[in-house]
Amino acid sequence: MSGPTPASAPAASPLPPAAPSAPTDSPAVAPAVPVDAPTPLNDSSTPDASSVAPISPAVTATPAVPVSPAVTAAPAVPVSPAVTSTPAAPVSPAAGRDGAGVAGARLPQVRASSSGPAPTRITRPADALAELIAGNRRFVSGRPEHGHDVSAAATASGGQLPHAVVVGCIDSRVPLEAIFDQTFGSICVIRSGGHVVDRAVLGSVGFAVSALKVPLIMVLGHVRCGAVDATVSALRTGSRPDGDVGYLVDEIAPAVRGVGLDDPDVTAKAMRAHVARTVRRLRDVTGVPELVAAGSVSIAGAVYDLDTGWVDLLT
């Protein structure tokens, strides 16, 4: 959840209203093309670009090659029954357990195959943490290694070997793959307002460590978190938001109370306390205590700085 960006901006309400929708009769939302205008796609001599892109046998025979504009623009070639009846082969047992998502990936131009380059798995928690921090430093330096184009997606489409599950806030200024410079298949991402944990989050973390074998769980808070701000305001005014939004406040409130509303830096301190509290809670996810005791999984807390892009580990 977003807090006010400029320090000089008026204090945001705990729960800013959604942006108003444009009036339906506004010129701004008028169709760019008149509805009665002819469209080239209706021309029977032109392949229908809106249909599912067929698979070229030449492309499926070389799945490791990223999709090129020339390939995607190629005329339609009928898909052979042999190709369509062959499911994407997972590259690992972990990928197989998540096979539904892999097979359903919308990247038909380059079909997943076990013959493609297998991604390298990071198995040690310390190495996974080092990679996330190194990725953040690449991001901060303006020299990220990973783009997020379709060729990167296709490269990873045959299976996933993620090395971390990151639980972060929904704040639109904190896109986790970008700030850790991670590519497709590298990290599992769970986001909620103020990284509040509910049963779905706990189950997702459990799935990541048990089925996908991630060695690292990271909880990432961020400065000027609107959810923490909202909680501080709610406790100060005694006005708790109704319903589901109130649930977020209820879950963050213990951290705020622990710091104390009289503390002049309550929002920043409460955010860090809430990260630490979330880390402790994730230690109880089914199966995690045993994996932590065995040294197979570790859990880390960290804070992201909106202004510098820097991720600081909490100790």
Ligand SMILES: [Zn+2]
């Ligand atoms: Zn936030």
